Amino acid sequence: MIFRFLLVLLALSTTTRAEIPLAERRSGYELMGRETRAMQDDDATNPGMLWVLDGETLWNRRDGASGVACAGCHGDARISMKGVAARYPAFDSSRGKPINLEQRINACRSERQKAAPLAYESRDLLAITAYVARQSRGRPIDITIDPRTKPFFDEGRNTFYRRQGQLNLACTQCHDDNWGKKLVGNAIPQAHPTGYPIYRLEWQGLGSLQRRLRNCFIGVRAEPYPYGAQEFVNLELYLMWRARGMALETPAVRP
Amino acid sequence: MARVVVNLPATAKRGEIIEIKTLAAHPMETGFRHTQLGELVPRDIITRFVCIYNGVEIFSAELYPAIAANPLITFSTVAAESGMLEFRWTGDNGYAVTQSAPITVV
Numbered sequence: 001m002i003f004r005f006l007l008v009l010l011a012l013s014t015t016t017r018a019e020i021p022l023a024e025r026r027s028g029y030e031l032m033g034r035e036t037r038a039m040q041d042d043d044a045t046n047p048g049m050l051w052v053l054d055g056e057t058l059w060n061r062r063d064g065a066s067g068v069a070c071a072g073c074h075g076d077a078r079i080s081m082k083g084v085a086a087r088y089p090a091f092d093s094s095r096g097k098p099i100n101l102e103q104r105i106n107a108c109r110s111e112r113q114k115a116a117p118l119a120y121e122s123r124d125l126l127a128i129t130a131y132v133a134r135q136s137r138g139r140p141i142d143i144t145i146d147p148r149t150k151p152f153f154d155e156g157r158n159t160f161y162r163r164q165g166q167l168n169l170a171c172t173q174c175h176d177d178n179w180g181k182k183l184v185g186n187a188i189p190q191a192h193p194t195g196y197p198i199y200r201l202e203w204q205g206l207g208s209l210q211r212r213l214r215n216c217f218i219g220v221r222a223e224p225y226p227y228g229a230q231e232f233v234n235l236e237l238y239l240m241w242r243a244r245g246m247a248l249e250t251p252a253v254r255p
Numbered sequence: 256m257a258r259v260v261v262n263l264p265a266t267a268k269r270g271e272i273i274e275i276k277t278l279a280a281h282p283m284e285t286g287f288r289h290t291q292l293g294e295l296v297p298r299d300i301i302t303r304f305v306c307i308y309n310g311v312e313i314f315s316a317e318l319y320p321a322i323a324a325n326p327l328i329t330f331s332t333v334a335a336e337s338g339m340l341e342f343r344w345t346g347d348n349g350y351a352v353t354q355s356a357p358i359t360v361v
Contacts, residue, residue, distance in 0.1 A: 054280075204324035
């Protein structure tokens with residue numbers, strides 16, 4: 001009830017600031033409490049590390065008909081995967097569209113390892129993704145839009161600015177215009193995907209950016225796209241570009 | 256994967272108070288939730304955690320359904336002598352994990 005009321009207030013608020021200036025961008029980390037920050041900062045207490053360690057095991061395990069591990073081609077992830085996650089979603093020329101990190105991992109599985117792709121949001125896919133993304137912790141997000149990715153980027157940006165769902169809200173109304181204010185006791189973040197996959201305390205587990213996007217879609221009572229939908233990848237591309245230059249925190253902890 | 260992570264200093268001065276942090280991957284299913292079809296999801300939790308320092312139990316905890324998934328248990332002890340710390344988690348459905356870590360006391 002309170003949630004509905006607040007959303008109605010948001011929908012009626014007339015102040016519009018639109019795109020956040022680069023210097024005013026804040027990671028969701030800065031809006032968190034002291035305890036949650038401490039939890040993220042220490043690898044000994046960050047529960048996301050449980051997935052990272054599982055991912056390390058999977059990275060070195062032979063799989064599929066080829067009998068090759070990720071490490072068989074890519075070697076030591078700590079070297080070969082450094083900065084990679086900061087560049088995703090990236091354009092894949094064989095598919096003619098941008099793909100996200102999870103899709104890149106599954107493409108490698110089906111094309112190189114000849115293994116079955118891992119289900120979206122499965123523990124194993126989250127673990128490998130977290131392990132790969134962990135190697136980019138502290139690296140600035142490095143997304144540049146070129147003529148090949150421009151149409152997909154524009155689609156993603158349109159989704160961000162489009163009102164949708166029964167509450168008729170666009171992403172921008174919360175995350176550009178009202179960030180820092182409270183929604184049901186929680187601070188509204190600027191929606192920079194700096195730490196995915198994240199360990200969300202509410203989930204009691206690790207989850208992908210698409211899982212988070214689904215939450216927001218359901219929150220405004222819009223029908224979420226299925227996992228892996230191009231619409232979601234386009235939105236991820238826009239969001240990562242919007243956070244360009246900000247440091248990756250994977251695995252981040254969020255409330 | 257029954258993954259656990261234990262963190263403590265590798266070396267300590269005799270008599271120093273050291274902090275030990277442990278994390279265990281576990282869903283901690285409460286046993287109070289139902290599926291969409293109305294069936295009860297059976298309880299699946301860690302019930303006990305023990306730390307043994309050179310054969311002596313120095314810390315133990317009983318865990319209950321209200322404890323979050325992937326429980327983080329931190330505690331402190333006095334670094335008395337060099338040796339081995341052993342950590343044991345036991346729970347429902349035969350869950351049993353043991354991890355040990357050495358410590359050098361100077």
